[in-house]
Amino acid sequence: MTITHLVTHSGGFHADELLSSVILTRLFPEAELIRSRDKAWITPGEDRIIYDVGGQFDAAAEIFDHHQRPNPLREDGQPYSSFGLIWKQYGRDYLRAMDVPEQDIEAIHGSFDRGFVLPVDLLDNGAVNAAEAGPLFAGLTLPVLLESLKPVFDDREDGADDRAFMAALPVARTFVEAQIRRKAAKYRAEAMVMAAIEAAGEGRVLELPMGMPFRAGVEKAGADHLLFVIHPRGSDWALTTIRMGDDTFDNRADLPAAWAGLTDDALEAASGVSGAKFCHNGRFIAVAASREAVVKMADIAVAEALAG
Numbered sequence: 001m002t003i004t005h006l007v008t009h010s011g012g013f014h015a016d017e018l019l020s021s022v023i024l025t026r027l028f029p030e031a032e033l034i035r036s037r038d039k040a041w042i043t044p045g046e047d048r049i050i051y052d053v054g055g056q057f058d059a060a061a062e063i064f065d066h067h068q069r070p071n072p073l074r075e076d077g078q079p080y081s082s083f084g085l086i087w088k089q090y091g092r093d094y095l096r097a098m099d100v101p102e103q104d105i106e107a108i109h110g111s112f113d114r115g116f117v118l119p120v121d122l123l124d125n126g127a128v129n130a131a132e133a134g135p136l137f138a139g140l141t142l143p144v145l146l147e148s149l150k151p152v153f154d155d156r157e158d159g160a161d162d163r164a165f166m167a168a169l170p171v172a173r174t175f176v177e178a179q180i181r182r183k184a185a186k187y188r189a190e191a192m193v194m195a196a197i198e199a200a201g202e203g204r205v206l207e208l209p210m211g212m213p214f215r216a217g218v219e220k221a222g223a224d225h226l227l228f229v230i231h232p233r234g235s236d237w238a239l240t241t242i243r244m245g246d247d248t249f250d251n252r253a254d255l256p257a258a259w260a261g262l263t264d265d266a267l268e269a270a271s272g273v274s275g276a277k278f279c280h281n282g283r284f285i286a287v288a289a290s291r292e293a294v295v296k297m298a299d300i301a302v303a304e305a306l307a308g
Contacts, residue, residue, distance in 0.1 A: 003028045003062075007042060008082075009053035010035040012150050013165050015143035015172070016081035016124045017052035020064070022173045023086050023094045024049060035162055052082035059089050066125070081124035087117045098180050104187045108180065116179055119143075146172055186213055193217030197226070204302045205230060205295075215243060227253040227305055230294050236277065237294035239286040239301065253305035255283040273297050 006024045008017045021033060028049070034041055042054040044061040051064040057072045057080075064085040066072055072080045080088075087094075091109050100108055122128045123143045131138045138144070149168040151160040189212040197218065200206050206223075208214060208231040218226055229240045241251035258270045259279035267276040267286075275293030279286040286301075288294035 003031050003047065003049055005034050005041075005048040006031045007034045007036065007048050007050045007053070009037050009042075011037075011161055013147070013161070013168070014052075014124055015120050015146045016083040018146055018165065018168055018172045019083045019120060019176060020051050020086040021169055022176045023090050024051070025169070026097050026173075027090060027093055033166075035165060051086055057085060059085075064089070071125075078118065079121060079125040079127055081121040083124070084113070084117050084121040087113060091117075095180065098177065098184070100180065100184050101187075104184060107187065108183045111183055112179060116176075142175060186216065189213045190217040190220065194221055197221045197223050200226070204228065204306075205298045207231065211238065218242060227302055228298050230291075230298055232291070233287065235289075237288050237291050239288065239294050239298050241284045249284075251284060253301070255279055255286055255301050256304050257283065259283070259286060271297060271300060273300070 006021065006028060008021065025031070025033065031049075036042065037053060041048075042050055044050060044054075044056075044058070044063045049062045049064070052066070054063050054065045055068045056063045056065055057068070064082050066080050066082055066085060072085060074080060074084070087109075091113070092105050095105050095108055096102075119128075119141075120143055123130060123141065130141045130144050133141055146168060149164055149171065151164050192212065193206070193208065193214045194217050196206055196208050200223075202225060204225060204227045206214065206218070206226050206229045208229060211231050211233055214229055226242060229242060231238055231240075239255070241254060244250045244252060256271070259267060259276075260283050261279065261281035262270055263278045264276075267279055268274055273288065273293050273296045275289035276297055277287045277289055286294075286297055288297055
């Protein structure tokens with residue numbers, strides 16, 4: 001089967017078919033994107049994928065609408081939009097097209113579904129309201145921002161909706177691809193962190209080859225003994241704390257209070273470490289000129305934390 005046409009509805013657009021188009025146009029780059037409600041186009045055929053229009057959901061027939069009754073639901077009863085249906089069917093292929101390693105496909109597919117696709121599904125179906133984000137943020141949810149790219153009400157030039165849709169498509173693509181790249185990077189980082197934890201043994205300081213997300217790996221490894229992390233940062237070295245969780249700024253241990261807000265000579269004097277350059281007033285990061293200096297700072301921070 002060769003897909004030559006990707007068919008969604010004409011007129012104003014919503015985030016779900018726009019984001020579905022991001023997935024499908026990467027997988028079928030030679031296919032023509034058609035926006036139409038003409039029955040000849042929205043009737044299933046071997047050459048097309050139809051989504052957010054047509055009044056049917058039949059993955060085998062390549063039609064992915066969600067407006068009919070009964071509407072397609074997830075196993076937990078939450079409604080799909082066309083984006084959710086397309087992601088369920090084609091998301092894994094999309095991740096492969098984005099060069100996500102095969103061993104990470106399932107984890108990233110599920111994570112993206114829960115954190116990105118599901119909110120779009122719920123907003124599109126009216127199962128939640130963007131206003132629940134609060135009055136300051138209601139207009140800043142991704143679906144609302146994408147839909148703000150539609151033509152204004154009195155722009156009635158022929159083709160205005162189609163031109164706006166095609167202009168919005170690369171904007172939507174940027175967000176989807178950035179999310180996938182970040183999730184893939186998180187899993188790469190986790191593998192590097194796990195190796196570094198093994199190398200650290202029972203030591204209290206984790207040394208990484210570069211700055212990267214590390215807390216998920218630390219928690220996955222159950223490395224509760226670790227207190228601080230060091231890594232090169234450009235020509236300098238950084239010493240950072242380990243937060244207790246996503247929803248708190250509390251750390252397993254803070255850097256010494258005597259270092260807070262100091263730089264250069266003042267920090268060298270307070271720490272006794274030649275090459276100490278900076279400590280944030282919040283005591284969650286410090287910088288040194290060399291690995292030797294940052295290791296000394298880390299040793300001091302560990303000793304003070306254990307003594308306290």
